[in-house]
Amino acid sequence: MLKYVERGRHMEFRADLRCMVCSHFLGEVSGVKHGPTRVAIRTFVPGPHYQGTLRPSPSRCDKCGGHLYLDEVELTRAAAAAPARVPAAA
Numbered sequence: 001m002l003k004y005v006e007r008g009r010h011m012e013f014r015a016d017l018r019c020m021v022c023s024h025f026l027g028e029v030s031g032v033k034h035g036p037t038r039v040a041i042r043t044f045v046p047g048p049h050y051q052g053t054l055r056p057s058p059s060r061c062d063k064c065g066g067h068l069y070l071d072e073v074e075l076t077r078a079a080a081a082a083p084a085r086v087p088a089a090a
């Protein structure tokens, strides 16, 4: 089986956003992974029990304030080489 793993290639991903402390499921996120530890979250779809704000996407648990982690990360496909988004003029 051939498996192409290109180093430095940015991958799109989806994952569950969960609390490390109380394991509360906040919702599902997707975005682009820039290497092993850096991710850019683009969309956040809240789960049925999430009660916090949607924008910006949550960085802490809406129940206990605990830190979050990405659970069941799935790489979906390689991100486009050149970002199509043009920064908005300030």
Ligand SMILES: [Zn+2]
Residues within 6 Å of the ligand: 019, 020, 021, 022, 023, 024, 061, 062, 063, 064, 065, 066
């Ligand atoms: Zn929590």
